[in-house]
Amino acid sequence: MESSKIRGLVAATVTPMKENGEINLSVIGKYVDYLLNVQGVRIVFVNGTTAEGLSLTTEERKQLAEEWVKQAVGKLDQVIVHVGSLCLKEAQELAAHAAEIKAGAISVVAPSFLKPPNKDALISFLREVAAAAPSVPFYYYHIPKLTGITTIRMEDLLVGIKSKIPTFQGVKFSDTDLLDFGQCVHKYESEKFTFLYGVDEQLLGALAMGAHGAIGSTYNYIGKTTNDMLAAFKSKDFEKARKIQCLMQEFFSYVISHGFMVGETKAIMSVASNIPMGPPRLPLQETSNEYLTQIIVLMKSLGLL
Numbered sequence: 013m014e015s016s017k018i019r020g021l022v023a024a025t026v027t028p029m030k031e032n033g034e035i036n037l038s039v040i041g042k043y044v045d046y047l048l049n050v051q052g053v054r055i056v057f058v059n060g061t062t063a064e065g066l067s068l069t070t071e072e073r074k075q076l077a078e079e080w081v082k083q084a085v086g087k088l089d090q091v092i093v094h095v096g097s098l099c100l101k102e103a104q105e106l107a108a109h110a111a112e113i114k115a116g117a118i119s120v121v122a123p124s125f126l127k128p129p130n131k132d133a134l135i136s137f138l139r140e141v142a143a144a145a146p147s148v149p150f151y152y153y154h155i156p157k158l159t160g161i162t163t164i165r166m167e168d169l170l171v172g173i174k175s176k177i178p179t180f181q182g183v184k185f186s187d188t189d190l191l192d193f194g195q196c197v198h199k200y201e202s203e204k205f206t207f208l209y210g211v212d213e214q215l216l217g218a219l220a221m222g223a224h225g226a227i228g229s230t231y232n233y234i235g236k237t238t239n240d241m242l243a244a245f246k247s248k249d250f251e252k253a254r255k256i257q258c259l260m261q262e263f264f265s266y267v268i269s270h271g272f273m274v275g276e277t278k279a280i281m282s283v284a285s286n287i288p289m290g291p292p293r294l295p296l297q298e299t300s301n302e303y304l305t306q307i308i309v310l311m312k313s314l315g316l317l
């Protein structure tokens with residue numbers, strides 16, 4: 013598949029599972045069609061947070077990456093495979109595998125149990141992983157709230173990064189710090205890096221700061237509405253863009269205060285797409301029917317389903 017620059021929306025996919033907890037590769041073809049035809053989403057991020065990537069075995073991750081790439085051919089623009097791991101060797105193995113199956117890009121989150129003590133240690137880790145896929149564009153996955161690595165700012169990480177990681181292409185920026193985000197876009201404009209924003213509830217703010225696109229769990233099922241917002245922003249109809257963002261925020265505000273994790277994402281996506289995504293894997297929990305019903309009622313009342 014062509015590895016071109018990423019623009020627009022990227023769905024952070026869920027990993028379909030059977031009721032018995034096994035991964036379910038058989039529905040990925042339908043999943044691709046749904047994203048493309050119903051949501052207008054043409055790029056996927058596989059084996060990331062929403063996909064429970066770090067809760068899967070290496071073998072499962074390889075099977076999933078292969079199936080996504082296979083099903084995407086002739087349909088999607090690109091498949092980004094997340095290959096991060098607590099274990100450097102495993103991340104390298106996954107990166108090499110992603111290159112072998114011709115994934116469009118790879119992405120890596122910082123190891124978060126034994127954490128990199130500083131920025132240089134993090135870069136050394138990333139460089140070793142990226143080197144295992146020397147011709148595949150590389151995106152750093154910044155999600156400090158989940159990794160617990162909260163002192164390394166992206167603006168600093170990017171200084172001279174191309175000389176250390178030749179395949180470096182951009183950042184998936186999943187944090188609310190729009191100061192850091194804005195400075196990344198501003199300072200590295202000439203490098204032609206790509207900055208993809210990952211906090212769906214405030215994407216419009218990041219667009220104003222120059223985001224090139226967005227990766228998120230909710231683009232699985234409100235991709236179409238978000239695409240309407242992107243179109244309004246592009247045509248400088250900021251009033252309309254804000255209306256759409258605020259409408260989506262009514263949904264976000266409700267679910268975030270009542271509990272919003274992969275169990276909810278899988279359940280909402282199953283209802284929206286009519287494709288059974290199954291339960292999440294432990295330690296995550298399945299959502300209750302009662303709560304799911306409330307979410308669906310709200311989404312319908314907002315016109316999001």
Ligand SMILES: CC(=O)N[C@H](C=O)[C@@H](O)[C@H](O)[C@H](O)CO
Pocket residue numbers: 024061062158186210211212213227228229230268
């Ligand atoms: C922590 C997490 O899963 N973040 C996702 C991606 O970065 C987002 O898509 C959120 O699910 C979304 O912004 C809702 O908070």
Ligand SMILES: CC(=O)C(=O)O
Pocket residue numbers: 024025057060061062063210227228229
């Ligand atoms: C949300 C996101 O980008 C992920 O699931 O990895």
